[in-house]
Amino acid sequence: MSEALSCPRLLVAGLGGGSGKTMVSLGLARALREDGLIVQTFKKGPDYIDAQWLSLASGQPTSNLDPFLLSPTQLRQVVAARAAGKDLLLVEGNRGLFDGKDVQGSCSSAELARLLQCPVVVVLDCTKVTRTMAAVVLGLVHFDPQLAIGGVILNRTAGCRHRTIVRQSIETYTGVPVLGELPKLKDNPIPERHMGLTSHAEWGTDVLAAVAARVREHVDIAACLRLARSAPHLPLSFQEAAPLFVPRAPRGVRIGVALDAALWFYYQENIDALQAAGAEVVPFSLLRDPELPPMHALYLGGGFPETLAQGLSANVSMRESVRRAVERGMPVYAECGGLMYLGRELHFQGQTFPMSGALPFATTVCSRPQGHGYVAATVTAPSPFFAPGTQLLGHEFHYSCCTDLPGDANLVLQLDPGVGMAAGRDGLVWRNVFASYTHIHAVGVPAWAEAMVEAAMAFAACPSGGRLENLRRGT
Known part of the structure; x- marks a missing residue:
């Protein structure tokens, strides 16, 4: 007998590495946790650093989801196992939304979103661009019509006039709602180095409260939550609904x-x-x-x-x-x-x-x-x-x-x-x-x-x- 995954879920993607999706994901996870929700975070791809930061933000151990390392059945099994008792599943993508290991986009964030029937929010780096961003969003929507792109968040905006032109252009020409407008920051709250973000163990975690406050100020969290709750029920096979591991007796x-x-x-x-x-x-x-x-x-x-x-x-x-x-x-x-x-x-x-x-x-x-x-x-x-x-x-x-x-x-x-x-x-x-x-x-x-x-x-x-x-x- 099959089951279904009914938990609200959302995938945060970007146009590429460094777009700001990690900060948005961390801020959303921490803010929703502060609001009393139990948020289960996931990181797409073979990534340890972002995953650990997500664990700290959500208060739940983060699982990695990667279509190369795990089969579709195993991916759904991991998600189903972690979803029990949670109010929201928040997946951070990696690289660009459609970037995979080949020209077909295998193992991409888009492939994962389709597999999990997960609505997508795309974080857009708006540095030195205005109306052209509407063409980019239109391209994302039409590139894969099966993908549910439910909104975008503008990042690194230069000022009120810049934000207004970008937002109105996107909403006029694409119909995709703008769910947030983040200003350009002078300094990255979590600096990067040779393998990505600085380790939580070396930098400290008190920065997460500030990241959440920034997201609260500039992102419509309620709209993001409504989008997550719009995710359809995901049918699960018997194997996908089964526990990840069957415990054995202690072996000394x-x-x-x-x-x-x-x-x-x-x-x-x-x-x-x-x-x-x-x-x-x-x-x-x-x-x-x-x-x-x-x-x-x-x-x-x-x-x-x-x-x-x-x-x-x-x-x-x-x-x-x-x-x-x-x-x-x-x-x-x-x-x-x-x-x-x-x-x-x-x-x-x-x-x-x-x-x-x-x-x-x-x-x-x-x-x-x-x-x-x-x-x-x-x-x-x-x-x-x-x-x-x-x-x-x-x-x-x-x-x-x-x-x-x-x-x-x-x-x-x-x-x-x-x-x-x-x-x-x-x-x-x-x-x-x-x-x-x-x-x-x-x-x-x-x-x-x-x-x-x-x-x-x-x-x-x-x-x-x-x-x-x-x-x-x-x-």
Whole structure:
């Protein structure tokens, strides 16, 4: 028997990156939360930074929705699972509304909006443009008539006369309502740097109240809410309405998760999957804690180890604790920033910082991205977590590259597309470590969490070391 998703929902899109959709999304989420609504936020695309800011604004863990990482069924399943008990679903798009990975716009915000039957508000950067913006909006409406563009919000307007001409032009020639007119700001309330917005952990979150106040002043929040409530009921199949994860009984293992200002790039579903698979998840800090807490496996996500390198390097006892754990054969799964921490040293802005020394290479942070985009990977050799032949979909976004990587390094992922650690190869297996630049999503790779817990169980049964008996050999 099928069900239907009836929760009000809205997707905030833009004409491109930097249009202002993140600030509008944050302001709407925080303002509606202040008004007593329970707002579930989502971020389209493989994004951790905007997603964390959205979590802080809404007070709810934000889930990522990406049509490359997740199938249509999995996308609806994530949305349905997070919608329970919520008053509004607010999705922030990425890049331009129709921008995808190919000329057909695959994996675009528009594709996601159609899939979820979600009304769209487009944030328009009106810098040095007036009546031409009406032609742009008309183009958006006619480019995909199946898309429900319910309104636009003008951003970076120069003054009253500018706002009046743009608004009247859009409403006269397109019929699309203007739901807000934001003035140009002298300073960005949340500055950007090489990977996007500055981390909440480094900048602070008190700025969100000011962002919400600005949106309240210049955006018709009531009209946005009416638009969200106009979303039709979304039919769900039995699988789409099912829980994301079926909980198993506790299996007596603890998986440590590094969680602090240095490493915090984790999909909420990855943590949920580990817990559902029967593990106890143990957060700890590479910056503050003197050593690893008792655990049977270690998960090191991505983040900003380069900007916190001095603190990571100064915590010598933790670096030694991680190195010893690797040498004992503890299963370790490391993504991007975690990979950098496991290396010998990190080079950033002319300085060298010792890292854990658990893996035989160094990393250097460059001025330009060294790998950025979707990744399709094939597992080509045994590893602690994936059998040979396994196909993985993921993404990479790293400014660092590996240096001094041994010529015989056991890289078990062949990427196409993707850059990885060395010319399309990724996934270094060293003892019971799997370290890569490739990020995966647990819903899209459902076997990962079970493999992680099984590796922890194998280590708990034989903590003295050696290769895991359940190494995925494909036999």
